[in-house]
Amino acid sequence: MTKKKSNSAKTSQTQARSATRGGTSARGKSGGKSKPASSRSKNTPRRGRKREPFRLNLEQKALIAGIVLIFLTAITVLSLLSPNQGQLPAALANLMWSTFGWGGAVIPLFVGGAGFYLVLWGMEQHPKLPTIRLAGLVLLYLIIEAFASLLLVMGRNGLPDVWTVAQQQKGGGYLGGMIALLITSFAGNLGGIIILALLGLGATVLLTGVDRQDLQTIWRLLQSRSRRADQPTVADTPAPAARERPAATPRPAITQPALRLGDTPATDTPATDTPAPENERPARRSRRSRSAEPAQPPPPAEPIPVFLGASPGQVWRLPELSTMLDAGTDQETNDLNIREHVEIIEHTLESFGAPAAVVEISQGPTITQYGVEPQFIEQRSGKRTKVKVGKIASLADDLALALAARSIRIQAPVPGKGYVGIEVPNTAKAIVSLRDVMEADEFQRIRGPLRLGLGQNVSGQPVAADLSRMPHLLIAGATGSGKSVCVNGIIACLLLQNTPDDLRFVMVDPKRVELVGYNGIPHLVAPVVVDLERVVGTLQWAMREMDTRYHKLAEVGARNIVEYNKKVARRQEYEKLPYIVIIIDELADLMMMAPEDTEKGITRLAQMxxxxxxxxxxxxxxxxxxxxxxxxxxxxxxxxxxxxASGTDSRVILDTTGAERLLGQGDMLFQSPDAAAPVRMQGCFVSDKELQAIIHYWQAARRQNLLQARGPLAGPAAAAEPSADADERDAVAPGARATPARTEALPGDGEEPDAGISPTPPAAITPPTPVVLPPSTPPTPARRPASPPPEPTLTTIPSPLQQPLWEDLIPAENGNGDEDELMSEAIDMVRKLGKASTSLLQRRFRIGYTRAARLIDAMEEKGIIGPPTGTSKAREVLPWDPAAESGTDDEDTANAGSAAEDTA
Incomplete structure (x- = not known):
C-alpha cells in the first residue's frame, strides 16, 4: 500500500509540473505577463554553450618569450665557458664558435638583451629602443664579422680558405666568411675592404645618431682649436704704439677747406670718409677675432673742429659705430654639457610616462632650447597613442629639478615647428652687444630711420624691429630685470642713426635717474620732464603737435609723414617734419597722479x-x-x-604666462604685432661708457652749432646791432644770422652739468675767433605786442638749440605768476565765513583738490588762517586789521609805480 501511494504521489507531482509548464507556455503564447526569452540578459550564460579557449595576450607572450631568451642566454654562457661539462654544452659551443667565429662571444649579450627588453616590455616598463639604432648595431656586427674573415683569407684561394677558417673557429666563422666571399667575388680584396669600411662608417652613424649639426659643431671646434694654436701668445705680441696727436694750432678760416661737423683733422691714420680700394678694403671682423683683441675704449677726447663752411644751414654728421660701441663676447659651446642635458631630458620625460626625443638644439647667449618631439606610448591592447603636449608642458618643475636649473620655460609647441621647446639656462652667459646687432644683416635689411636693435634670440640670431611699424612699444618688468638698460639701448640705437633734423625726443623721467643724463643733446625738443605736474601738459602739447601735423599733411595731400617729406623735398615753402619719439620711463607714477588725463592722452596719441x-x-x-x-x-x-614676480603680471603684459620664468638681466620676451607668440631673447647691453660717448658726441655737436649761430654777431658789430624783442628773435628760422632770445645754459657755460654727464666734455672746441655774446637787453613795454604770440610748435624751434618750452607751452594751474588768481577771492570768502578748508574751496570755486590744497597752504603762509587742527574740523581764520592791510596795499602800489618810472 505504501509503495502504491508513493508512486501515485510521484505521478501527481509530475502531472502538476507538466501542467504548470503548459500553462506558462500557454500564457506566453496568449500574451500573458510572463517574461519572454529575448528579454533575458545577454550576459546570462546559456546552458550548453562552449567556453572560450584560453589565450595569451601580447604582453604575456612577450614576457614568456623574454624569460625563455634569458634562460637560453644562461645556457649559452655556461656552454662557452665550460664546453666539456657534457654533450649539450659541447655541441652548443661548437655551433656558436663555428657559425660566428670570434663574434660568438657577443651573441649571448644580444640574446640576453633581447630577453630583458621583452620582459620589461611585458611589464610596460620597457625603455625606448629606436629601430634605426638597432639596425645600425646589427649592421656593424655583420661588417666586423666579414672584415675579420677577409683579413684572414686575404691573398689565399678564396672559398676553400673561408671554410677552413670557419672550421678552425676563427675570424667571423661561417657567417663572416659568406659575407666576405660575396663581396670579394665582384670587388676583390682591396675593393671589399673599402666597401666594408664605408658600410661600417654608415652603420656607426646610424648607431650613434650623429647628424649634420653635430658634424658642423665638431668641425667648428677643430677649427677654433687650430686658430688658437696658430695665434701668438700675449707675451710675443708687440704692444701697439701710442697714437700721437698734433698740438692744437689756430687754423686759418679762409685758406683751409671747409670741414663738416664731426670731421677729424689729419692724423697718422687714414680718414674714415675716404673709401678704400676694393682690393684693400678690410674684411669684416668676426666676433671671435674682435673679442681676442685687447679692449680699447673709444677715444672720447677727439676734438671736433669748427664748422668753417659758408652754408648758413646746420650740418650734422652721425657718429662712427665702431668708435662708440664695443663688440660683444663670444659664445662658448660645451658639447659635453649639451649631450648630458639631452640624456637627462629624455630620461626624465620617459620616467614620468611622456617619452620624447630631442630632435633639435638651438644655443643662444643666455639659454639653450632643446626641441623635443613627443613619441608614442603602446597600450596593453596594442594601440599606440602619442604623448600629449600638455603633459610635457606640465613637467617644467620636474625637469628643472633633474637639470639643477634655476628656472625652465617650456614652449609647447614652438610656432611653426613640430616640436616642444624646452629652454634651459646656460652655465655661462654671453654679452650681446648693440654693435653686433646693428652690424647684422637682419638689422640692415630694415629700411627706415626708426630701426631698433633688440637682441639675440634662442638660436643666437640678431633680432631687429621697426618702431614705425609697431607703432608704439610697451616695456614692463620688475626692478633689476634689465628694463632701463633696454630703454637706454633703444635710445642709443636711434641716436646712432638719426640726426636732429630727422628725429626729436620728448623724455619724461619722474624718477630723475634714468633719462636726465640726456639733457643737452640736440635731439630733445625741451629738457627732460621730471615734474609730475607737467606731464599732462606735455601730453597735451604732443596732441596739439599731432593736430598741427595733420593739417600740414592735408595741405600737401599726403597720407603719412613719409609721403609728406618726399613732397616737401621738391617744394621750398614747406619744411621737413622730423619724427618724434615720446619716452616715458615710469608710467605708474603718472597713473597715480592723474590717471584719467594720462590714460586719455596716451590712448589718443597711440590711436592717431x-x-x-x-x-x-x-x-x-x-x-x-x-x-x-x-x-x-x-x-x-x-x-x-x-x-x-608672478604669472598674473605676465598675463597683464603679454596676455599669457611665461615672463615669470625669465632669468632677469636682459632676458626678455618680445611680442611683435605680427607674431603669433612671444619670442624669447637676450637684450642688448649698452654700458655707461658707451652711453657717455654718444651723449658727449651730440652735446659737442650741439655746442658747435650754437657757436656757429652766434659767430656772425661777435666783435664790435655786435654792439651796434639793434636789440630786437623776444618774440621776433624766437621767430628766427633755424640757421639765420640772429641771436636767439632764449637759450638754455649749457654744461660748461657757467652751469653745473646734469647728473650722469661728465663735467669735462670730451670734445675740445677751438673757434677760429673769440666769440663775444651781445648784451641781453630786456624788451621795453612799449614794444611788447598787444596780442599774445602764437603758440610755438616743433617746426618753429631751431633744431640745434634745445629750448625750455614747457613754461610757454604748458600753462600753470595757478595762472600767470606765482600767486593763484583765485587767492584774493579765496581770502575774502574765508574771512566772511570765518573758516577755511580744502573741501570748502573745492565746492565754492569748483576746482580740484590739488589747487584747493595749494590755496590753503598759501593762506597759512601769509598768516590768514591757522595751522591744521588734526581733526576733520575746518581751520580757524586769524584776526586781521582792514585799515593796516589797505595801507600796505597802497604802499605796495606806490613802490610798483616808482619802479616802473625807474625802468622807463
Whole structure:
C-alpha cells in the first residue's frame, strides 16, 4: 500500500509540473505577463554553450618569450665557458664558435638583451629602443664579422680558405666568411675592404645618431682649436704704439677747406670718409677675432673742429659705430654639457610616462632650447597613442629639478615647428652687444630711420624691429630685470642713426635717474620732464603737435609723414617734419597722479599719432591692471616683458604666462604685432661708457652749432646791432644770422652739468675767433605786442638749440605768476565765513583738490588762517586789521609805480 501511494504521489507531482509548464507556455503564447526569452540578459550564460579557449595576450607572450631568451642566454654562457661539462654544452659551443667565429662571444649579450627588453616590455616598463639604432648595431656586427674573415683569407684561394677558417673557429666563422666571399667575388680584396669600411662608417652613424649639426659643431671646434694654436701668445705680441696727436694750432678760416661737423683733422691714420680700394678694403671682423683683441675704449677726447663752411644751414654728421660701441663676447659651446642635458631630458620625460626625443638644439647667449618631439606610448591592447603636449608642458618643475636649473620655460609647441621647446639656462652667459646687432644683416635689411636693435634670440640670431611699424612699444618688468638698460639701448640705437633734423625726443623721467643724463643733446625738443605736474601738459602739447601735423599733411595731400617729406623735398615753402619719439620711463607714477588725463592722452596719441610720425615708448616696473589698463594695452600691440614676480603680471603684459620664468638681466620676451607668440631673447647691453660717448658726441655737436649761430654777431658789430624783442628773435628760422632770445645754459657755460654727464666734455672746441655774446637787453613795454604770440610748435624751434618750452607751452594751474588768481577771492570768502578748508574751496570755486590744497597752504603762509587742527574740523581764520592791510596795499602800489618810472 505504501509503495502504491508513493508512486501515485510521484505521478501527481509530475502531472502538476507538466501542467504548470503548459500553462506558462500557454500564457506566453496568449500574451500573458510572463517574461519572454529575448528579454533575458545577454550576459546570462546559456546552458550548453562552449567556453572560450584560453589565450595569451601580447604582453604575456612577450614576457614568456623574454624569460625563455634569458634562460637560453644562461645556457649559452655556461656552454662557452665550460664546453666539456657534457654533450649539450659541447655541441652548443661548437655551433656558436663555428657559425660566428670570434663574434660568438657577443651573441649571448644580444640574446640576453633581447630577453630583458621583452620582459620589461611585458611589464610596460620597457625603455625606448629606436629601430634605426638597432639596425645600425646589427649592421656593424655583420661588417666586423666579414672584415675579420677577409683579413684572414686575404691573398689565399678564396672559398676553400673561408671554410677552413670557419672550421678552425676563427675570424667571423661561417657567417663572416659568406659575407666576405660575396663581396670579394665582384670587388676583390682591396675593393671589399673599402666597401666594408664605408658600410661600417654608415652603420656607426646610424648607431650613434650623429647628424649634420653635430658634424658642423665638431668641425667648428677643430677649427677654433687650430686658430688658437696658430695665434701668438700675449707675451710675443708687440704692444701697439701710442697714437700721437698734433698740438692744437689756430687754423686759418679762409685758406683751409671747409670741414663738416664731426670731421677729424689729419692724423697718422687714414680718414674714415675716404673709401678704400676694393682690393684693400678690410674684411669684416668676426666676433671671435674682435673679442681676442685687447679692449680699447673709444677715444672720447677727439676734438671736433669748427664748422668753417659758408652754408648758413646746420650740418650734422652721425657718429662712427665702431668708435662708440664695443663688440660683444663670444659664445662658448660645451658639447659635453649639451649631450648630458639631452640624456637627462629624455630620461626624465620617459620616467614620468611622456617619452620624447630631442630632435633639435638651438644655443643662444643666455639659454639653450632643446626641441623635443613627443613619441608614442603602446597600450596593453596594442594601440599606440602619442604623448600629449600638455603633459610635457606640465613637467617644467620636474625637469628643472633633474637639470639643477634655476628656472625652465617650456614652449609647447614652438610656432611653426613640430616640436616642444624646452629652454634651459646656460652655465655661462654671453654679452650681446648693440654693435653686433646693428652690424647684422637682419638689422640692415630694415629700411627706415626708426630701426631698433633688440637682441639675440634662442638660436643666437640678431633680432631687429621697426618702431614705425609697431607703432608704439610697451616695456614692463620688475626692478633689476634689465628694463632701463633696454630703454637706454633703444635710445642709443636711434641716436646712432638719426640726426636732429630727422628725429626729436620728448623724455619724461619722474624718477630723475634714468633719462636726465640726456639733457643737452640736440635731439630733445625741451629738457627732460621730471615734474609730475607737467606731464599732462606735455601730453597735451604732443596732441596739439599731432593736430598741427595733420593739417600740414592735408595741405600737401599726403597720407603719412613719409609721403609728406618726399613732397616737401621738391617744394621750398614747406619744411621737413622730423619724427618724434615720446619716452616715458615710469608710467605708474603718472597713473597715480592723474590717471584719467594720462590714460586719455596716451590712448589718443597711440590711436592717431602714427601717421604724423609721433611714436611712444612707455616703460613701467609695476605691470598691474590699474597701471597698464586694457585701453592702453589694446593700443600697444608691440610689448616687451622682462622678469616679473608672478604669472598674473605676465598675463597683464603679454596676455599669457611665461615672463615669470625669465632669468632677469636682459632676458626678455618680445611680442611683435605680427607674431603669433612671444619670442624669447637676450637684450642688448649698452654700458655707461658707451652711453657717455654718444651723449658727449651730440652735446659737442650741439655746442658747435650754437657757436656757429652766434659767430656772425661777435666783435664790435655786435654792439651796434639793434636789440630786437623776444618774440621776433624766437621767430628766427633755424640757421639765420640772429641771436636767439632764449637759450638754455649749457654744461660748461657757467652751469653745473646734469647728473650722469661728465663735467669735462670730451670734445675740445677751438673757434677760429673769440666769440663775444651781445648784451641781453630786456624788451621795453612799449614794444611788447598787444596780442599774445602764437603758440610755438616743433617746426618753429631751431633744431640745434634745445629750448625750455614747457613754461610757454604748458600753462600753470595757478595762472600767470606765482600767486593763484583765485587767492584774493579765496581770502575774502574765508574771512566772511570765518573758516577755511580744502573741501570748502573745492565746492565754492569748483576746482580740484590739488589747487584747493595749494590755496590753503598759501593762506597759512601769509598768516590768514591757522595751522591744521588734526581733526576733520575746518581751520580757524586769524584776526586781521582792514585799515593796516589797505595801507600796505597802497604802499605796495606806490613802490610798483616808482619802479616802473625807474625802468622807463
Amino acid at each position: 599719432a602714427r601717421a604724423t610720425g609721433i611714436h611712444m615708448i612707455i616703460a613701467t616696473q609695476r605691470p598691474s591692471v590699474d597701471v597698464v589698463t586694457g585701453l592702453i594695452k589694446a593700443n600697444f600691440p608691440a610689448r616687451i616683458a622682462f622678469a616679473v
